[in-house]
Amino acid sequence: xxxxxxxxxxxxxxxxxxxxxxxxxxxxxxxxxxxxxxxxxxxxxxxxxxxxxxxxxxxxxxxxxxxxxxxxxxxxxxxxxxxxxxxxxxxxxxxxxxxxxxxxxxxxxxxxxxxxxxxxxxxxxxxxxxxxxxxxxxxxxxxxxxxxxxxxxxxxxxxxxxxxxxxxxxxxxxxxxxxxxxxxxxxxxxxxxxxxxxxxxxxxxxxxxxxxxxxxxxxxxxxxxxxxxxxxxxxxxxxxxxxxxxxxxxxxxxxxxxxxxxxxxxxxxxxxxxxxxxxxxxxxxxxxxxxxxxxxxxxxxxxxxxxxxxxxxxxxxxxxxxxxxxxxxxxxxxxxxxxxxxxxxxxxxxxxxxxxxxxxxxxxxxxxxxxxxxx
Numbered sequence: 001x002x003x004x005x006x007x008x009x010x011x012x013x014x015x016x017x018x019x020x021x022x023x024x025x026x027x028x029x030x031x032x033x034x035x036x037x038x039x040x041x042x043x044x045x046x047x048x049x050x051x052x053x054x055x056x057x058x059x060x061x062x063x064x065x066x067x068x069x070x071x072x073x074x075x076x077x078x079x080x081x082x083x084x085x086x087x088x089x090x091x092x093x094x095x096x097x098x099x100x101x102x103x104x105x106x107x108x109x110x111x112x113x114x115x116x117x118x119x120x121x122x123x124x125x126x127x128x129x130x131x132x133x134x135x136x137x138x139x140x141x142x143x144x145x146x147x148x149x150x151x152x153x154x155x156x157x158x159x160x161x162x163x164x165x166x167x168x169x170x171x172x173x174x175x176x177x178x179x180x181x182x183x184x185x186x187x188x189x190x191x192x193x194x195x196x197x198x199x200x201x202x203x204x205x206x207x208x209x210x211x212x213x214x215x216x217x218x219x220x221x222x223x224x225x226x227x228x229x230x231x232x233x234x235x236x237x238x239x240x241x242x243x244x245x246x247x248x249x250x251x252x253x254x255x256x257x258x259x260x261x262x263x264x265x266x267x268x269x270x271x272x273x274x275x276x277x278x279x280x281x282x283x284x285x286x287x288x289x290x291x292x293x294x295x296x297x298x299x300x301x302x303x304x305x306x307x308x309x310x311x312x313x314x315x316x317x318x319x320x321x322x323x324x325x326x327x328x329x330x331x332x333x334x335x336x337x338x339x340x341x342x343x344x345x346x347x348x349x350x351x352x353x354x355x356x357x358x359x360x361x362x363x364x365x366x367x368x369x370x371x372x373x374x375x
């Protein structure tokens with residue numbers, strides 16, 4: 001179920017001009033149709049009725065509304081041979097709306113992009129990232145540039161930020177943001193709906209929507225820290241306080257290396273990029289064993305989670321020179337050793353194929369989910 005399919009009232013440049021009301025069962029039906037065509041372009045009205053279970057009259061009304069709003073286009077006659085007039089194929093109009101996406105997870109760089117509804121990059125920009133009020137000012141400047149670059153009405157803005165997010169940014173220590181209502185602070189720049197979520201959570205959305213990930217998956221992000229995003233049934237699990245996925249501060253070594261959080265032996269002290277790079281630099285000849293040992297530490301932290309939730313799709317993002325090879329292999333071996341049983345599918349740990357764009361694409365996926373109901 002979605003919160004809304006707002007194409008809202010016009011309040012600024014490039015903002016979509018119509019809204020769908022009432023926001024009830026009809027809204028869900030609209031989402032069903034958009035989702036079906038997003039995943040299966042070329043369906044006819046009859047196909048949509050069969051796939052969604054909605055009546056042909058309801059489908060006809062919804063399709064007419066979406067065509068009038070420009071969200072759908074007709075693409076010619078169906079190839080299926082049936083008695084009578086050939087049906088007309090439909091698909092989501094990828095260029096009918098623009099999605100603005102921003103990634104604030106970089107240590108020193110702020111990145112933004114304009115995407116089509118299909119996930120195609122139409123414009124990309126970056127600028128240095130500071131802290132506190134300076135970072136907010138830089139973010140406003142970047143968003144202003146993205147708004148100007150958007151050639152279609154803006155469906156919404158997605159922002160992936162580090163830290164704990166619960167509607168607003170509760171805390172993002174590296175940016176010195178605390179209890180910051182980021183959407184409200186940026187509203188005047190975009191005049192469009194703004195969605196804010198933790199960077200690891202949106203990266204998990206990107207894996208499912210744009211990289212073929214399963215409905216149930218966990219995505220580990222290894223960077224200056226260690227975070228994770230969890231999807232169950234295609235829905236992001238954020239926890240009661242927005243802190244779900246903070247796997248980096250799970251203790252995997254009692255009396256281990258001191259961690260910045262105040263504990264000792266956290267996972268982050270082993271497999272964050274600075275920690276792992278430092279261990280390799282101190283023993284270059286033992287690089288492969290160091291990576292394998294780090295992978296085993298990840299496996300220790302993941303095994304209870306994977307076993308309890310019956311996950312089989314585990315995606316790891318991070319520098320390829322660290323993640324690929326001995327690290328992933330050792331992590332997978334340990335997980336399978338600890339939780340493998342005959343009745344369950346084997347767990348697959350794999351490197352993310354999205355590279356540095358995982359958070360950006362995830363921010364776009366967040367807008368698709370919250371504004372159009374495309375999961």
